[in-house]
Amino acid sequence: MTTAERSKANPKTADFGASLTFDLSRPGRRGVLLPEPDVPQAELPEPRFLRSDLELPELSQNQVVRYFLGLSRLNYGVDTGFYPLGSCTMKYNPRVNEDVGRLPGFTLVHPLQPQATIQGALAVLHQLQSALAAITGMDSIGLAPAAGAQGELCGILMIKTYLEERGESDRRRKVLIPDSAHGTNPATAAMCGFEVVTIPSDRVGNTDMAALESALDDGVAAMMLTLPSTLGLFDPNIERIAETLHRHGALLYGDGANQNAFLGRARFGDLGFDVVHLNLHKTFSTPHGGGGPGAGPVCVKAKLAPYLPAPVVEADGDTYRLATPERSIGKTTAFHGSFGVLVRALTYIRSLGAEGLRAVSENAVINANYVLARLRGAYHLPYDHPCMHEVVFSGSRQRAKGVKTLDIAKRLIDYGFHPPTIYFPLIVDEALMVEPTESEGKEALDAFCEAMLAIAREAKEEPELVRGAPYQAPLRRLDEATAARRPYLRWRAPAQGESA
Amino acid sequence: MIIPPDLRYTKEHEWVRLADGPSAGSGQAIGTVGITDYAQDQLGDIVYVSLPEAGKQLTQLAVFGEIESVKAVSELYSPVTGKVVEPNQALTDSPELINESPYEQGWLMKVRLADESEIHKLLTAEQYSDYIEREGE
Amino acid sequence: MTSSAHPYIPNTDEDRRAMLDAIGVATADELFADIPPELRIEGLNLSPALPEQELVREMAALAGRNQVPGDGMACFLGAGAYRHFIPSVVGHVIGRSEFYTAYTPYQPEISQGTLQTMFELQSMTCELMAMDVANAGMYDGASALAEACLMACNITGRDRIAVLDSVNQDYAAVVRTYARGRGLTVDVVADGNLSAEHACLAVQHPNFFGCLEDVWSHEAAAHATGALLIAVADPISLGLLAPPGGYSADIAVAEGQSLGWPVGFGGPYLGLFACRQQYLRQMPGRIVGRTTDLDGRTGYVLTLQTREQHIRRERATSNICTSQQLVGLAAAVYLAAVGKHGLRQIAETCYHRAHYAAERIAALPGYSLAFPTPFFKEFTVRCPKPVEGIQELLLEQGIIGGLDVSERVENGMLLCVTEVNTREEIDRLIAALAEVNP
Structure with missing residues (x-):
């Protein structure tokens, strides 16, 4: 069937993609009535500072709604049906999380308000830090990373800084990564200036212990390991892997993308990991949004806590405050990370409780x-x-x-x-x-x-x-x-x- | 799978053709380099190729560029040592020429060889044919 | 959880029994056999499940502990997070769960809603910035700037980054975080202090203190040394002000939060990112392209993916694998709703109200404008007393004052006025500031 025939046969399959808002635009239409300036007009800056044209569409409000509603109907989401996208944990996104996340008491808070006026927001962050520490068995939690990949960046930068302060960074320039890893792992290691060494998987899909042993020398900074692996397997040698790395003075980084597999059954901290990132949009049910926003908290053992990205939340009795860890790797976004995502994740954890998780x-x-x-x-x-x-x-x-x-x-x-x-x-x-x-x-x-x-x-x-x-x-x-x-x-x- | 008999091949699936066959002997031989029919088939639709500019020095079996399909990127290895005379400009607008005509219109670059004897380190058509047969198993 | 399932978990005991039988194990525990027994835990040290109504009550109580603008509370904070009016259509569109419960559009046949929206946003970003190409979005304005600086280093082969000293310090901090991984040096520079080692000069316009920058002289300084000019723009200002492309920026970034997204305690936000055509293949982030399907109908796909981490791995342009899609959707709906004239009107309203406020505050005894340069919607005031005390006095009168910038400007307060600040609020602010005794 040609396009024309198909369009005639079923109007729903018309060439929807051919007309963008720009094509639907007609001069003089507008989608929202805006306030007129009700103050005396100030003189505008000299002309070189001003723009002469701006090519944005002009649509009526009804057109805007119909256009985007039409687009939404071309999408498939978790609400549409089964979405078994491996490694992405496309679980149901509870509606109550959305309602809580959209409470004006959360959405209207300006990030630079005096801390006395934002105690509720800080309490949310503090509660989430505590909950994630309990779930992962790690000592300290940094909620600032805006996504899993940024959590990785923070984790590897923390390792780099830790090694720098021990005078080992010139020597430890390699990061070991299994051949089954997510692409973000090698990309992150490279962004942090490390050389990537690929570790093969063995016949049954676990880390090839012989290959790991032979790759290890005093030039290795860390290994990035996804647990369970992207093959969906829990590496039974995990203790040995951690012990082997630590014996060589290297650290074990955990990609927590698959935390959903063992919630409440084991904890990264007990398994020997030094630093782990979580994907709240996977394990903790916050919506994927069609490709973001997410949140990628980074969870560490005590020795790495001074390097956490800023800010973290500290409690003094019932009073909370934003703080910058002593030797922080710095900021990763302009403010405090994906707060709206963090609220939803806490709501999810509290809805399920210990047994539910x-x-x-x-x-x-x-x-x-x-x-x-x-x-x-x-x-x-x-x-x-x-x-x-x-x-x-x-x-x-x-x-x-x-x-x-x-x-x-x-x-x-x-x-x-x-x-x-x-x-x-x-x-x-x-x-x-x-x-x-x-x-x-x-x-x-x-x-x-x-x-x-x-x-x-x-x-x-x-x-x-x-x-x-x-x-x-x-x-x-x-x-x-x-x-x-x-x-x-x-x-x-x-x-x-x-x-x- | 087409494997022209008069070319020499790398295990990385590049080919080189000398103007007058592999034994011109003048010291000024110009070689044409491309990727094989097998390689283009394995890569699928080629969408972009990044080539060195004229004058760039090449080393035998060292990386000289990159070739991209929709969802893969592979490095290109020079079959010979020498200097780039001319990259194939037609590939900028039409990288699909590599899929359509890997040995003719889809050539990647012309190279002035530094040492023609290097050619003998490369695979013959017959050796290359055996090699990809084994690789496919 | 023994017999009764949680509402988010549909399997009943009977289902589980049947499934375990089909799998061929007696208990679920057998499926966890690979976890070393001594490392298994019996449960988590967390509070029990909360019924939905208690959950809502507790979370609402936390929300209630924040003092937020609205209901008589005025707010004059900006400094990177801006309160602008959000038309109702935005919330209704982004509330469609076909949008927000979808993943990255890896299957284009059933993801055209997301993909076409990304293409809309790329197009609108290019128009706003007057740049050739844009990606579909990054984490926020600050990380977009950091990625732009890394990109400039890759393009030029240089390893020093110059950030103008009037750029938001938190943005410079994020650049430093990203730069430390590869051992790049970040220099905070005053006008024109560039060397031939600098890959780029990052300029914020209007700058952190609200002032318009002489972008033309910065452009000349950057390009004279072969550095790229990176512009950090305010997208609302682009309804009125000359765009980055107009002053020959090579890369332009912006915080997209202003476009239909609440300040929300700082995130998640949206980094807008655009550059010249010649740098397309060095650009980080997701890019959508227009193409056709087998029947010849127009459609959209993720494209130029070989730049990205899932393909190029350690040689990728960045490790990023998001486009902050939902925030990007809000921005696209916002721009479609306000349209070309609306954005200009909003920008002018911000401009006139900010100038109304600034002139009257500067006329108060003990107050003056810290900079003589033209400004847009933010301005820095030198106060007669330390800012902290003034903020407290303002708060007592239901006003969240401007940001304390006294580290940079003595007794300096950075105030932001947008179209959501009514004339009545502004007059209240002026009256309250007047009560501060020098």
Whole structure:
């Protein structure tokens, strides 16, 4: 069907993307009535300081609402359906968190108000610091990092500063990172001036202990380890890894992206980690927002506490104050981090309580293992072992029949599901990484597994069907190659003669 | 998979072609460098290539540039030591030429070789063919 | 939690039983067998679950312990976080959970809402800044500046960063944090003090003290030594003032919070980031491009991803993997709602009210403007007494005064006046300041 035919057949599939707010604009329209200056007019600065034109759209209010509502309907969110995006922990975002986060007593606080006027906000931060310390078993918590990647940056900078003060930074220039790690880990280590050394995984998916031993010398600053790993496996050698690193004077950094797997079952601090970052938008249910904002608190053992990013909150009885740790690595955002996200995370923790958080990990792990058990026969399992909160399949069997993992992912869209994470971790060929989270019940998992089994059958019997998917989404597959070859990155006024 | 018999190859999947075959012997030989059909197939849609400017010194089997598909970036290794004479300007606007014509229009650069005898350290078409067969297993 | 499930966890005991059977284990504990037994814990030392109504009551009580602007409390704080009116449409659009419960748009066929919004914001950022290309957003204005400085070092191959001394000190602090990782030097410089080792000069305009900068002379100084000019702009001011592209900035960043997002105790915010076309491939952050689908319909995708950490890993332009998308959505809706004339009107209202306040305060005995230069919506006042005491007096009268900048200007107070500060509030401020005895 041509575009025109398709548009005629189903008005919903009209070429929505062709008209931006700029195209809908008509001179003279406005979306909101604004106050007129009710004070004497001051003289404007000399003309060179002023701008002559500003090309922003002019829309009526109804147009603004319809346009963005239309856009929202092209999106798939956790509220739309099952979203088993591995490593991203797409759990339900409780509505009460949103209501609490939007209380005027929180949203209207200016970050530079006198501290006597912001005791409620500081109490929120202090309570969250305490709760995260209890959950991770670490001594001190810094809430300032605006995202997981910034938490990593802080953690590695703290290690760097700690080594500097011990006179070891000139020598310890390497950071060890497993081959299964998130891309942020090596990117962060490089931003902090370290050389990245990749540590392979062993046959069963854990850290290759022999490789670790041979990589370790007195030039290693730290190892960045994700636990459980991106393969969804809890490395049973974790104590030995920590002990080995510490014996060589290196530190153990924890990527806490997968904390959801063992909430209330074990604590990073007890496992030997020196510094860990958490992703509150993963484990602690704050919404992902379509790609931010998040928050990435950094949690440390006492020896690293003096280096925490500023600010931290200290309590003096019932009075709280913002403080800068003695040898802080400094600030990472202009103010105090993602406060709105931190409020939501605290609300979540208090809603679940100690037992509820333990139930989270239990159900997340049961759910992932249930998916593993149901799909074991249809999809290759490169690491066939009980998993934690996520399970990684390989589409290699289907690939052999000419159906790629990408095709399987796109076909899942037609069955009404968001696809799993694909092609990650990099060490699994044709990877399909499924993280159901505790938010789904058995019947939702059954429906997903039925779809995956149906697609496995289709891949054998009707591979063309799978390769052409999706058919039911707002758009069909997009031409990403042309997008990258000839970048078209902003609105442009239609040329003369072209219709708007 | 096309592997022209008259070229020499690296294990990193680059090829080099000498103007008059691998034994011109003048000391001023110009080689043309590109990536193989196998490489372009493995990379998928090539969207960008970063090449050295004319005059840049190259070392055999050292990195000289980068090639990008939509979701991968790979380093390019020079098959020969020498000096860049000319990068392929057509690739700036049309990197897809590498996919469409890896041995002709999709060449990456022309190089003045410092030492023609280096060519013999590279794989012949037959050796390269065996090599990618083993790699594919 | 034994029998009754929490509302966020749907599995019943019966479900769990059936699933454990299918998995082939007797208890859930068996699934945790890889955790070394001696390191397992029985539970967390946290308070028990709170029913929703108690949860709301407790959290609302915490919110109630803050004194916030509104209900008779006036506020004249700015310094990087700005109170501007937020049209109702913004809250309603960002409240759509199809937007806020989605992840990064890795599957473009079912993420066009997010992707098209990102493209809108990139386009609007380019228009506001008069720059060639923009990314879809960064953490905040300060970290955007830090990333811009690192980018300038990558482009120029130099390792010294110059930040003008009138740039917000907290922004300079964030630049220092980012710079220390790679051992880059950050120099806080006065006018024109650049060497050929500097990768960039960062200029805030209007500057931290509210003043308009002579951006043209800074531009000349930077480019004379081969450094890039990085502009830190206030997006509301761009309704009125010449944009960074107009004074030949190479990279322009801004705090996007002013565009439809509450001050919210400092975050999460939105870093706007734009640059010249020639630096596109060195730009950090997410970028969306326009393309077509198999049927020829227009669509949007994440593009130029090979710059990013998930592909280039240790050689990425940055480790960032967010675009602060929800805050970016608010900014796009805000700009669409206020439109080209609205933004100008807001900027002019800020300008006139700020000047109304400044003139009258400067006329009070003992008060004067600290700088003779033109300003936009913030200005620095030299007070007759230490600022701390004045702030307390103001607070007693229901006014959150300006920021104490006495470390930089003797008895200096940085005041911010926007369109949300009514004339009545401003008059109250003037009257209260008049009562301060020199």
